[in-house]
Amino acid sequence: MEYWKDENEPIKMFVKLFEEGFKDADLSGGLKKVNQLIWFDYTQDGPNCSFWVDCRGGDLKTGPGKPADAPDLTMSLSADDAHRSWSNKLNPVMAITRKKIRVKGSATGLLKLAPKLKKVAELYVKVLKDEGKEGIILK
Amino acid sequence: MKANTGKIIDVDLSAGTVKVEQLPEEYYTKYIGGSGLAAKLFWERGNFDADALSPEAMLLFMNGPFAGLKLSGASRHSTAGRSPLTGGWGDSSCGGFLAPELRYAGYDGFILTGKAAQPSLLLIEDDKIEILDASEYWGQGATQVTESLKKRFGKAYRTLVIGPAGENLVRYSIILNEGHHATGRAGFGAVMGSKNLKAIVVKASKKKMELVDPERFEELRKELNPKIREALASDVLHENGTAANLIGGMYAGDVPIRNWTSNFWEEAADALTGSTLTETYLTKRGACAYCNIACKRIVEVKEGPWAIPEGPGPEYETIVSFGTLIGSIDLAATCKAGRLCNDLGIDTISTGGTIAWAMEAFEKGDLTKDDTDGVELNWGDLETVIDVILPKIAAREGKLGELLANGSVAASKKIGKGADYTVHAKGLEAPMHDPRGGGHGMALTYAVEARGACHVADPMLFAEMGARYYPEIGFEYELEPRTDENKAEAAVDMVAFGAIENSACFCQFADAEVTIPEWVELFNIVPGYEWDAEEMMRAGRRVFYLKRMINYRFGRTADDDKLTKRMLEPATDGEPEGVEINFEGMKQRFYELMKIDPEKAIPVKEVLVEYDMADEAGAVW
Numbered sequence: 001m002e003y004w005k006d007e008n009e010p011i012k013m014f015v016k017l018f019e020e021g022f023k024d025a026d027l028s029g030g031l032k033k034v035n036q037l038i039w040f041d042y043t044q045d046g047p048n049c050s051f052w053v054d055c056r057g058g059d060l061k062t063g064p065g066k067p068a069d070a071p072d073l074t075m076s077l078s079a080d081d082a083h084r085s086w087s088n089k090l091n092p093v094m095a096i097t098r099k100k101i102r103v104k105g106s107a108t109g110l111l112k113l114a115p116k117l118k119k120v121a122e123l124y125v126k127v128l129k130d131e132g133k134e135g136i137i138l139k
Numbered sequence: 140m141k142a143n144t145g146k147i148i149d150v151d152l153s154a155g156t157v158k159v160e161q162l163p164e165e166y167y168t169k170y171i172g173g174s175g176l177a178a179k180l181f182w183e184r185g186n187f188d189a190d191a192l193s194p195e196a197m198l199l200f201m202n203g204p205f206a207g208l209k210l211s212g213a214s215r216h217s218t219a220g221r222s223p224l225t226g227g228w229g230d231s232s233c234g235g236f237l238a239p240e241l242r243y244a245g246y247d248g249f250i251l252t253g254k255a256a257q258p259s260l261l262l263i264e265d266d267k268i269e270i271l272d273a274s275e276y277w278g279q280g281a282t283q284v285t286e287s288l289k290k291r292f293g294k295a296y297r298t299l300v301i302g303p304a305g306e307n308l309v310r311y312s313i314i315l316n317e318g319h320h321a322t323g324r325a326g327f328g329a330v331m332g333s334k335n336l337k338a339i340v341v342k343a344s345k346k347k348m349e350l351v352d353p354e355r356f357e358e359l360r361k362e363l364n365p366k367i368r369e370a371l372a373s374d375v376l377h378e379n380g381t382a383a384n385l386i387g388g389m390y391a392g393d394v395p396i397r398n399w400t401s402n403f404w405e406e407a408a409d410a411l412t413g414s415t416l417t418e419t420y421l422t423k424r425g426a427c428a429y430c431n432i433a434c435k436r437i438v439e440v441k442e443g444p445w446a447i448p449e450g451p452g453p454e455y456e457t458i459v460s461f462g463t464l465i466g467s468i469d470l471a472a473t474c475k476a477g478r479l480c481n482d483l484g485i486d487t488i489s490t491g492g493t494i495a496w497a498m499e500a501f502e503k504g505d506l507t508k509d510d511t512d513g514v515e516l517n518w519g520d521l522e523t524v525i526d527v528i529l530p531k532i533a534a535r536e537g538k539l540g541e542l543l544a545n546g547s548v549a550a551s552k553k554i555g556k557g558a559d560y561t562v563h564a565k566g567l568e569a570p571m572h573d574p575r576g577g578g579h580g581m582a583l584t585y586a587v588e589a590r591g592a593c594h595v596a597d598p599m600l601f602a603e604m605g606a607r608y609y610p611e612i613g614f615e616y617e618l619e620p621r622t623d624e625n626k627a628e629a630a631v632d633m634v635a636f637g638a639i640e641n642s643a644c645f646c647q648f649a650d651a652e653v654t655i656p657e658w659v660e661l662f663n664i665v666p667g668y669e670w671d672a673e674e675m676m677r678a679g680r681r682v683f684y685l686k687r688m689i690n691y692r693f694g695r696t697a698d699d700d701k702l703t704k705r706m707l708e709p710a711t712d713g714e715p716e717g718v719e720i721n722f723e724g725m726k727q728r729f730y731e732l733m734k735i736d737p738e739k740a741i742p743v744k745e746v747l748v749e750y751d752m753a754d755e756a757g758a759v760w
Contacts, residue, residue: 094605094617096371103371108378108414114387115408 002080003136007046010079011064014040015051017086017127018062021120030116031055034109036072042079049079055109073105087138088121141351142204142666143167143247147180148268150261152334153194153253157268162247168668168678169751172247173203174230175642175682177219178689180250181228182755187692191223191326192308192333194254200241200299200339203644204666207242207348210360211367212649214238214428216248217641221693222325223333224310224489224546225566228589228689231327232641234427235320240297243343255335260288263341273337278303280482282450284338285318292340299339302484304533305332309544311489311568315481319435319451320427323486324567325590351667359660367652368431372606376434376648377424379413381455386412391620392576392714395569396463397518398495399562399705402576403713410468411458420474422449432648438474444522445475453477453487459571460491465498466518476525483533489546492568494528496547496561505556512537559704565695567591569706576715578603580618580626582707583725584634586700589686597637598647602629609636611655611672621714623721627728635679642682680733681750684742687735688759697740700726 004010021027034055042049052067054060077085081100084090095101128137145167149158162176170179177199189195198220205213216238222229241248244265251261255270258277262269276284281302288298298317305312305328312328313321322328331337350356367373375383385408388394392402409415416436425435436452453461453473461476462468480487494516500506501516508515514527531540542550548566551557562569564585569592574582580599588596601607603620614632616625639658640647653661655672662668662675670678690699702722709717730737734746739759747756 091605091617094608097606097608106374106378107371108375108383111375111379111384111387111412112414114384115390 001045001078003083004045004079007042007049007079010042010082011049011051013127013131013133014082014086015062015064016131017120017124018053020123020127022060022062024119024123027116027119027123028060030113031060032058033112036106036109037067037069039067039071039074040082041074041076042082044076045079071105073103073107073110076102076104083136084138086120086124088117089138140164140167140666141349142207143172144242144245146246148246148249148263150249150251150268150270151253152251152255152259152270152336155255155270157270159246159268167204167666170682170685171203171639171642171678173201173217173642173644174219174232175638175678175685176248177201177217177230178228178682178685181220182685182689184250185221185689189221191221191226191330194334195252196221196330196333198251198327198330198334199248201248202238202242202246203642204668205643205645205661206238207346208356208360208665209429211364211430211432212646213644214430215644215646216241217644218314218322218327220327220330222327222567222590223308223329224326225591227565227591227693227695227699228686229325229327230590230641230686231322231324232595232644233314233316233320233322234646235316236428237297237299237316237341238644239346239428240341240343242348243346244341245343251331251334251336253334258335258337260338260340261336262292263339265344276337277306281315281484282318282482285315288338288340292342296340296342301328301331301337302482302533304484304544305329306337307533307535307544308332309485309532309535310546310549311486311493312484313481313486315484318481319425321481321486323488324593326486326489328484350665352664355664359657359664363653363657364431367649370652372648372651373432376432379417380434380436380452382411382413382416382453382458384413385455385458388572388577390714392710393572394459394463394576395562395571395573397466398464398499398560399573400499401712402573402710402715404463404468407463407468411462411470411473413455415470416452416458419470420452425451427646430646430649434648440471440474443471445469445471445525447475447478450478451481456571457487457491460487461521461524464491464495464571465521465524467521469521472521472525476521476529479525479529483529485529485533488570489568490529490532492562493543493547493550494524496550496557497543499560500554500557503557505554510542510554511539514539561703562705563592564588564702565591565699567593570594572600574706575710575718575720576621576713578618578620579623579720579725580629580633582702582720582722583626583630583729586702586722586726587630587634587729588637589683589690592702595637595647596641597630597633598640598651599630599633599637601647601651602633606651607633609655612676621718623725627725627732630725630729631732632676634683635676637679638682639675639679642679677750681752684747684750684752685755688741688755691739691741691759695740697730697736697738700740
């Protein structure tokens with residue numbers, strides 16, 4: 001991995017990112033509209049390298065690993081590409097076209113999140129700074 | 140010859156004669172089929188001096204080599220000829236159910252010339268081809284006529300019908316297949332109307348076609364159909380239709396607002412997006428023949444001023460052209476407007492574009508009530524649009540109907556004002572993708588495509604989204620939409636690829652999942668063109684070149700490869716705010732790469748020779 005020292009580090013950042021996102025009225029509103037259980041699968045970088053976000057029923061939750069319920073949507077990619085993605089430096093359509101991201105399930109809800117990606121990226125920079133990871137912030 | 144039958148029908152409506160003829164195989168291997176084949180036939184036989192609405196004008200309906208295959212996306216056909224809207228080359232792709240039926244009946248297409256003495260319909264049933272009286276249908280809406288024809292001939296008979304607008308020679312009239320699928324662009328409904336042809340009806344007795352390698356095709360089909368259906372884009376299109384990504388488009392600045400004066404309207408994104416249509420008015424999903432994406436919408440608006448019974452619903456283009464483009468976010472109204480446009484037989488893109496221009500003209504005082512029969516043209520007033528303006532346009536009724544029935548360019552010329560805020564290329568009103576936000580490469584391809592501003596003449600829009608990747612031909616660009624970087628280079632491949640798509644008559648949504656090796660194999664195992672990837676791309680480029688040469692013979696030059704002032708003004712809001720498009724730089728680079736003469740706007744002679752077009756070169760050099 002280019003940006004991470006082990007498989008647990010990116011998951012810690014991403015879970016924190018979503019926990020912070022849930023506190024933001026705009027982002028949480030957008031996530032509630034998604035109304036899906038999403039598994040972000042980075043297991044190509046290690047068996048524990050994944051996390052989930054549950055946007056179902058207006059109650060937002062997140063956690064490491066694979067969700068207990070079957071996910072509505074699974075997005076499989078590398079932890080490095082996930083870093084680029086949350087930094088808004090990876091065009092998701094391009095990544096899907098080039099098979100860098102593999103999607104399983106319905107992604108219709110995710111389209112509603114497109115307008116929020118810039119804001120997610122801003123929040124992600126803050127999280128990285130708070131966690132002492134300024135060195136990997138993408139300009 | 141396989142897949143293609145090599146047979147076309149030549150119909151002289153003045154003489155009332157029908158002739159079936161066999162085409163040389165070389166026409167197919169050089170020009171593919173569909174719009175490419177139509178261009179070749181027009182080049183050989185078209186009258187370049189004839190007005191588009193004169194009896195001498197030639198109207199061509201052509202299948203691609205894949206028509207009739209049980210393959211998602213392969214059931215389109217192309218209609219082509221001189222456009223009555225632009226005066227130049229026009230071609231328009233239509234999905235639905237006509238293409239397979241025509242192929243099974245034994246034909247690759249048909250050519251119409253002349254003018255029938257009375258309202259007529261053309262009936263094609265295998266070897267039986269007749270011109271029948273259609274006086275009883277003249278003046279009726281396309282929906283009613285479609286239903287009447289189904290009752291008269293049978294449900295399995297496939298129909299192409301024009302509405303009253305086509306009869307009245309509205310220059311952006313459509314031809315409607317099965318009451319739902321439109322040959323939308325370039326105004327070919329008016330050409331049918333000028334020929335007194337209300338409808339075309341096609342039925343084959345058998346559903347058979349011959350392929351070069353049917354066993355291998357069946358294997359490939361079983362790989363391709365699931366791959367196409369399971370793709371993320373297909374899933375999204377199936378679920379929420381062509382407007383599925385309207386929200387993303389809005390935030391990118393791709394969605395035009397109030398005649399392209401704005402690039403961002405937050406409230407409109409949620410109000411008009413595909414998922415909102417699904418949640419509010421969708422009753423069923425529809426599909427073209429053999430397609431399992433099913434991106435078509437069937438809708439019902441149960442109550443309110445825009446109530447409509449269950450039937451065809453709006454595509455993205457209609458939702459925007461009767462939504463944000465004219466200042467509205469009323470989704471039910473777009474459903475009603477789209478339905479009415481189908482029935483009257485007018486193109487929702489050009490109609491919306493022309494009305495948006497008129498609304499701005501009225502706002503500026505360039506149009507007054509004296510010009511509009513006393514009708515006020517106000518942003519967002521869908522009641523007036525639906526109840527007054529659309530019927531007036533279709534009937535050419537009054538000053539307003541007559542003014543708008545020829546499109547925005549002719550209207551601005553007529554009043555001597557408003558050219559700066561027309562939105563078109565070569566006279567074709569632009570679709571609902573604003574290159575300032577959607578991608579600067581699209582500005583280039585809007586300008587250089589033969590038919591004018593069109594988002595499906597080539598897949599540049601998708602390329603700039605990041606949804607096109609063809610490493611086998613070196614197309615590996617990582618394009619940033621709002622810059623000119625690599626856009627001319629990308630356009631070189633995309634215009635060729637667009638020519639392949641529109642000549643093979645393959646849907647852009649479905650073929651996004653087809654790789655270059657699979658494309659090549661399809662051409663080799665279905666019609667047997669014996670191509671490699673290079674030869675396939677050469678054929679696409681050859682078609683692109685030929686259409687430009689047709690335009691040259693219509694009097695078009697490099698001065699016509701341009702966009703209007705409004706389209707190139709930096710956006711005043713949204714994601715693309717303040718960004719300038721380096722249009723001239725991209726155009727110059729594109730000309731250099733394509734070896735296009737900077738004045739004539741056609742390929743230099745050496746290139747034509749290189750592309751086995753020495754004979755054609757003689758007509759222009």
